[in-house]
Amino acid sequence: xNALRKQASRLGEQAILKDFExxxxxxxxxxLANFYAAQLxxxxxxxxxxxxxxxxxHAHMIASGFKPRSHILNRLMDLxxxxxxxxxxxxxxxxxxxxxxxARTTFVTAxxxxxxxxxxxxxxxxxxxxxRDTVCYNAMITGCAHNSDGNAAIELFSDMxxxxxxxxxxxxxxxxxxxxxxxxxxxxxxxxxxEIVKSGTGFVTSVVNALISVYVRCASSxxxxxxxxxxxxxKLFDEMPLKDELSWTTIITGYIKNDDLxxxxxxxxxxxxxxxxxxxxxxxxxxxxxxxxxxxxxSRKMHSLGIKFDEFTYTSILCACATAKxxxxxxxxxxxxxxxxxxxxxxxxxxxxxxxxxxxxxxGKTDDARKIFDKMPVRDIxxxxxxxxxxxxxxxxxxxxxxxxxxxxxxxxAWSVMISGFAQNGSGEEGLKLFNQMRSNECQPCDxxxxxxxxxxxxxxxxxxxxxxxxxLIQSGFESSLSASNSLITMYARCGVLQDSQDVFNSxxxxxxxxxxxMIAAFGQHGHGAWAVDLFERxxxxxxxxxxxTFLTILTSCSHSGLVEEGRRYFNSMYESYGITPGEDxxxxxxxxxxxAGKFSEATTVIxxxxxxxxxPIWEALLGGCRIHGNIELGVQxxxxxxxxxxxxxxxxxxxxxMYANVGKWADVSRVRNLMRVRGVKKEPACSWIxxxxxxxxxxxxxxxxxxxxAVYEYLEExxxxxxxxxxxxxxxxxxxxMENEQKEYAxxxxxxxxxxxxxxxxxxxxxxxxxxKNLRICGDCHxxxxxxxxxxxxxxx
DNA sequence: GTAGGGTTAG
Numbered sequence: 046x047n048a049l050r051k052q053a054s055r056l057g058e059q060a061i062l063k064d065f066e067x068x069x070x071x072x073x074x075x076x077l078a079n080f081y082a083a084q085l086x087x088x089x090x091x092x093x094x095x096x097x098x099x100x101x102x103h104a105h106m107i108a109s110g111f112k113p114r115s116h117i118l119n120r121l122m123d124l125x126x127x128x129x130x131x132x133x134x135x136x137x138x139x140x141x142x143x144x145x146x147x148a149r150t151t152f153v154t155a156x157x158x159x160x161x162x163x164x165x166x167x168x169x170x171x172x173x174x175x176x177r178d179t180v181c182y183n184a185m186i187t188g189c190a191h192n193s194d195g196n197a198a199i200e201l202f203s204d205m206x207x208x209x210x211x212x213x214x215x216x217x218x219x220x221x222x223x224x225x226x227x228x229x230x231x232x233x234x235x236x237x238x239x240e241i242v243k244s245g246t247g248f249v250t251s252v253v254n255a256l257i258s259v260y261v262r263c264a265s266s267x268x269x270x271x272x273x274x275x276x277x278x279x280k281l282f283d284e285m286p287l288k289d290e291l292s293w294t295t296i297i298t299g300y301i302k303n304d305d306l307x308x309x310x311x312x313x314x315x316x317x318x319x320x321x322x323x324x325x326x327x328x329x330x331x332x333x334x335x336x337x338x339x340x341x342x343x344s345r346k347m348h349s350l351g352i353k354f355d356e357f358t359y360t361s362i363l364c365a366c367a368t369a370k371x372x373x374x375x376x377x378x379x380x381x382x383x384x385x386x387x388x389x390x391x392x393x394x395x396x397x398x399x400x401x402x403x404x405x406x407x408x409g410k411t412d413d414a415r416k417i418f419d420k421m422p423v424r425d426i427x428x429x430x431x432x433x434x435x436x437x438x439x440x441x442x443x444x445x446x447x448x449x450x451x452x453x454x455x456x457x458x459a460w461s462v463m464i465s466g467f468a469q470n471g472s473g474e475e476g477l478k479l480f481n482q483m484r485s486n487e488c489q490p491c492d493x494x495x496x497x498x499x500x501x502x503x504x505x506x507x508x509x510x511x512x513x514x515x516x517x518l519i520q521s522g523f524e525s526s527l528s529a530s531n532s533l534i535t536m537y538a539r540c541g542v543l544q545d546s547q548d549v550f551n552s553x554x555x556x557x558x559x560x561x562x563x564m565i566a567a568f569g570q571h572g573h574g575a576w577a578v579d580l581f582e583r584x585x586x587x588x589x590x591x592x593x594x595t596f597l598t599i600l601t602s603c604s605h606s607g608l609v610e611e612g613r614r615y616f617n618s619m620y621e622s623y624g625i626t627p628g629e630d631x632x633x634x635x636x637x638x639x640x641x642a643g644k645f646s647e648a649t650t651v652i653x654x655x656x657x658x659x660x661x662p663i664w665e666a667l668l669g670g671c672r673i674h675g676n677i678e679l680g681v682q683x684x685x686x687x688x689x690x691x692x693x694x695x696x697x698x699x700x701x702x703x704m705y706a707n708v709g710k711w712a713d714v715s716r717v718r719n720l721m722r723v724r725g726v727k728k729e730p731a732c733s734w735i736x737x738x739x740x741x742x743x744x745x746x747x748x749x750x751x752x753x754x755x756a757v758y759e760y761l762e763e764x765x766x767x768x769x770x771x772x773x774x775x776x777x778x779x780x781x782x783x784m785e786n787e788q789k790e791y792a793x794x795x796x797x798x799x800x801x802x803x804x805x806x807x808x809x810x811x812x813x814x815x816x817x818x819k820n821l822r823i824c825g826d827c828h829x830x831x832x833x834x835x836x837x838x839x840x841x842x843x
Numbered sequence: 844g845t846a847g848g849g850t851t852a853g
Contacts, residue, residue: 123844150844183845218846254847294848325849360850367851399851430852437853462853493853528853 078117085120096128119147126155150181157188174208183215190223195230198223214251217241221255225262234259253285254292261299275303294322301330321355329361337369356393363400372408395425406435430459437466457491464497468504476501492526499532508540531559538567558592566598574606593625600634604641612638633662640670645679661690672704680704693726
């Protein structure tokens with residue numbers, strides 16, 4: 046009891062408790078009943094802190110031997126449901142011999158809100174028809190609609206009509222709102238609209254609001270032309286006899302959702318008394334559409350008009366600052382908030398602190414973000430997820446992992462962030478492991494989780510897994526998911542099946558810049574620079590604005606296909622036409638482009654004229670070019686710079702030794718390899734479980750950015766080197782050609798067999814060889830796979 | 844006891 050009391054004072058429930066203590070003296074049952082009813086009423090108004098008080102009052106009821114009548118009992122159960130103490134409520138419920146309809150409806154609502162549709166349905170089904178009423182049907186319909194069971198909602202709707210229950214405003218509102226969330230029920234919404242008009246509820250504000258939001262939602266669907274539907278929504282809005290707060294905000298956010306900020310601001314300007322909610326909608330609208338200055342201007346205007354900011358306003362402004370990385374402005378807003386908000390609620394603390402964390406994270410201060418998190422008196426799921434994303438975003442994968450393990454509650458979002466975090470970090474295997482773990486924890490993967498798992502397959506170049514996941518994705522109903530489809534494009538390309546990438550790309554209902562970037566990259570990786578350029582041009586024609594990633598991708602594609610002119614032109618257009626300042630990564634691609642084409646003097650000029658000191662990516666690009674063309678003098682210079690910048694990077698040694706190997710300077714190759722050994726440079730470990738067959742794909746397809754790829758790359762090159770040293774002229778010309786000039790079409794269309802033949806390694810019956818390669822699924826140890834390969838090589842050579 | 848808008852995490 047004392048512990049509870051302590052908690053009560055922390056939650057600010059003293060008022061209730063004081064009344065409570067005073068009342069104990071009297072002992073009249075009727076008065077007690079009134080008192081309980083009044084206290085419970087009080088609790089229901091204090092949403093955030095009522096939990097404890099309810100338990101106190103209930104405990105007192107039991108202690109004083111008070112037997113509550115149904116209305117008090119119902120209220121008690123309702124409060125328990127709303128404060129997530131559903132078990133208590135259910136316990137009470139089960140003890141009532143004949144629970145009334147109010148009690149039953151309470152449970153239908155509570156279970157539905159928790160996503161426990163089956164339990165809700167059970168309570169509903171056990172309610173005899175003679176007891177049922179419209180409210181209880183409404184509650185059940187809302188439950189079905191919110192849990193995306195549109196068909197059940199429709200069935201219930203006709204069921205209630207069959208039994209002569211007249212649908213009311215609540216029914217129509219729930220039906221409309223629920224069905225419009227589910228894509229395949231658009232025509233049902235149209236039918237409902239007709240029925241509403243006939244029923245005479247067509248002018249009821251709440252129903253029209255719901256209708257407007259249906260039109261808005263349909264308008265933002267990728268399958269339709271939004272302007273007509275928005276016009277229809279606007280007509281409904283203009284013609285409605287009585288507008289309430291919701292009508293205004295629904296239409297404003299409707300315009301924002303459909304990218305019509307002008308339309309939104311027009312309606313907003315037409316408001317006589319501008320609601321805080323509407324201001325908030327405008328501010329967040331501008332922020333999300335990337336017009337942060339406008340968002341800040343709105344908040345300044347709001348301030349100068351003396352309109353008080355609420356929790357949502359602060360959160361939105363801080364989010365705007367985070368998006369635009371305006372750290373000092375964000376801090377000012379925070380300071381202003383501390384001055385003006387004297388008594389923040391718990392919900393306020395959550396959201397504001399969460400957006401502060403976001404601000405610090407986006408401004409590159411992850412450790413400070415963590416400090417805020419640690420200091421927060423109360424944290425919610427978003428607080429945890431934000432920190433997790435911050436770690437993943439900063440490639441601090443180990444910290445992310447241990448933070449993830451500490452999380453008290455792992456939402457699907459957290460799982461998917463962590464899964465794609467692993468994948469982005471090159472740990473495809475960890476990503477897939479986690480995805481499977483997610484499923485075995487009975488956590489239904491969402492489309493983002495699938496996307497993470499699919500990217501993991503891309504990293505591993507594990508086509509079989511990728512295809513399996515694609516099938517499961519369709520089974521789970523995520524076929525049209527943007528993020529999952531984007532990851533499929535990348536996965537198929539990395540696994541060497543370009544056609545499948547194109548199929549996914551062409552079948553997508555709508556595309557975002559990520560989709561275009563992925564497809565352009567896919568063409569580029571497969572050596573189809575010209576196709577990549579075509580697609581890029583098509584993207585521009587369709588009015589999609591290219592971003593930094595698009596330019597990285599198109600520059601890489603040009604570079605891999607020797608399209609020097611185009612690459613140079615695109616590089617220049619970056620700033621001139623799109624206002625994007627080229628970063629070091631873009632310069633790196635340009636250098637790569639020039640060096641691959643042998644234009645070393647132009648490359649060195651670019652390096653000299655760059656607006657910043659050249660870092661590792663620049664020297665790596667230069668060294669890479671020197672490797673291809675055997676430009677020893679310049680290559681050595683670049684390697685020296687690299688050794689200064691990143692002393693123990695294995696990639697530098699490997700590039701250097703390959704450069705020597707390409708011009709037949711075997712002594713130098715040995716020298717570099719020895720140097721590596723002497724300096725204790727560790728080679729990145731090879732990935733452990735993919736098939737040799739897949740590795741070859743990775744090696745040929747990828748840009749050699751991943752550690753695994755480096756390992757494979759080095760190993761295969763070593764094999765060729767050994768062969769050459771032994772005076773064997775391997776029939777590998779085109780493979781080497783592939784390596785160096787990225788003409789990968791042939792290699793990609795081949796499988797292990799052709800590759801093996803190409804290496805001149807084997808004249809084994811191809812079937813046997815294929816089986817060895819294909820079945821050599823060395824789970825947990827790829828070294829053995831390589832050992833096998835080298836044994837075969839040895840046999841042939843000796 | 845039932846419906847509908849604005850915030851922060853991918």
